[in-house]
Amino acid sequence: MGLMEKVKARKAPPVVAPIELPLDQIIQRDCIAAMRALPADSIDMIFADPPYNLQLGGDLSRPDGSHVDAVTDEWDKFDSLSAYDTFTRAWLAEARRILKPNGSIWVIGSYHNIFKVGSAIQDLGYWILNDIVWRKANPMPNFKGTRFTNAHETLIWASMGEKARYTFNYRSMKTLNDELQMRSDWEFPVCGGQERLKKDGVKVHPTQKPEALIYRILLACTKPGDVVLDPFFGTGTTGAVAKRLGRHWIGIEREDDYVAAARERIDAALPLDESALTTMQSPKAAPKVAFGVLVENGYLTPGVVLSDAKRKHRVLVRADGSVQTACGTHTGSIHKVGSLVQNAPACNGWTFWHIETETGLKPIDTLRQTYLLATQP
């Protein structure tokens, strides 16, 4: 994987864990009990879409008198704010136990519950990396005209702690976003049309999430082969997307109807082939080339002069791959001298230093590329 992909564990993960995991299966059971039965440090990522505790009052109807089909399911009801808090902390604590030290967790919610979720995440020792806003392209209007149209939901992305590593496929996200850094606000339509699961014309699940949303999350924060757990599986959006993207999945869900719909859906999902799964990598995916190797191999001759893009600073290349300023005040690697002459905390010598060619100055990084092309299979 690429450079910024913070993926490598310092120690090998426990060998037994993968064997015990019920990969690519639905566990039909209470979410906390099911998680308790999973081994510690075994999951790469959790995506969770817990009950929102919407606390809806009576029926809601549109201005034309038609009835709004709201979330009235028993699983969304809690006795009190404090009961919801207790439930939230319980499942988040269990999630923390089964996540690998380099794993991460995503939770989606609305203003009804996300503050409770986020507060618990912080209290339990997770480290929030971003909050992400899902802007709904087509939200339900506020029929009564009493508030702002509730046009977004919030996701929290957290690692296992302040110092914990985590997977973030920076290049993939930047590529996906037309070569601009992916921002924290994402726009998707709500789940509808062909994608929305229905049975006898009635939606199977009241809060089915769009696959595009989960797709971006899995692409950003997991590697192929990773194990993704969804403790509130519902109709299995996470499973379907994970299967497509070549990730393992585990779903936990109690309700018969949801489990049946999820099984059928995931069975029908087609995995992408490997070429489609290849994502943008950081340049470091290529083997590292030491500057000195270019000198050793004659791509650069000792004694040649390098300069920065504005020809403000100049250095001499020496036989061992070190460089020296003209006045001799600074000596060292291309990076070190680059930072010293600029008086900057750091410098990437590969892009800072240039070599004079017939067509003008070129960064020495182009020499590295040439070398790689010539030497790699």
Add this chain to the structure above:
Amino acid sequence: MGLMEKVKARKAPPVVAPIELPLDQIIQRDCIAAMRALPADSIDMIFADPPYNLQLGGDLSRPDGSHVDAVTDEWDKFDSLSAYDTFTRAWLAEARRILKPNGSIWVIGSYHNIFKVGSAIQDLGYWILNDIVWRKANPMPNFKGTRFTNAHETLIWASMGEKARYTFNYRSMKTLNDELQMRSDWEFPVCGGQERLKKDGVKVHPTQKPEALIYRILLACTKPGDVVLDPFFGTGTTGAVAKRLGRHWIGIEREDDYVAAARERIDAALPLDESALTTMQSPKAAPKVAFGVLVENGYLTPGVVLSDAKRKHRVLVRADGSVQTACGTHTGSIHKVGSLVQNAPACNGWTFWHIETETGLKPIDTLRQTYLLATQP
């Protein structure tokens, strides 16, 4: 004002309160102590921009080596998450005491603190009405490529309880948004340029908020003459906007420098009909420009008179981008009032209404063109 303004109190407010209130003044004191000295049930709205508890580590530099000027002020430092929690609950409880039963509170924050704030708001008995996302048109990038660009902040709007009434100027918001319901995601640029207060070339406050943001909030959730309290006044954005919009304000701020800057700024602020907003709203989100945006951005001043090409009909521009006939019989968007005065089924307000200039009448559509030219690439 509009239809849905739930503004009328069932009982008259305590008669004494307004007399004791230090209206349109800055209280230089600790925020909690200052609130304790205010009478109960006396404030119509609180806008609060508390410390975020950013917990920043070492220095951060841009790829070009330049240094990022971060928030390093003592007032943003807390000993622990739990200390921040205690502080948050303390000021929110005091805020609750001084708010009128029909009042409401707005708090802004980032993922560092907003979950703690929201959780406390719910625990204290407030009732969340919306969470609002401020999408930054020009956020600071994530220089190291380690996370998603942190491109938004979150605001929470809450009433005093589930059954409490509150002010919401639904029509103003809809008009401001070109006859579409105002959504929960708002786009504004960060505060910079002429609007950013500087002293000797250095920003006076590290986290000054854009006036356009507060403008929309006060327009949406207060009435003229209401009392708006800002317990973390900083350089007085809330005071300046409140003065412009004809609302009373009270600011609480400890730091000498901020208080001095706020005083000077608010003294210079002009009330509504004389001032022009010099802030900018990013046009990116909507290539089409709402009429209200021209008002928000100072292309049109509230109070100015528009007329049709033959000067047969005249309307007054109001702060929310609505217009009103001289005789007061018709009120609404430029399109709606245009059709009403002509007794026509529909009307394109952009071409129907004109503004008086030195060179004669010009359709307001030219202002829109000017705005687009100024803001589009």
Add this chain to the structure above:
DNA sequence: GACCCACCTGAATCTAAAT
């Protein structure tokens, strides 16, 4: 005046691996 370009800046929890 119009245009271009270099430079500056904004609430930021901002590196990874080897020694």
Add this chain to the structure above:
DNA sequence: AATTTAGATTCAGGTGGGT
């Protein structure tokens, strides 16, 4: 565990000087 080293990493928009 703290230190060192290699080398990866930015977007929108305002400001100001020069042509």
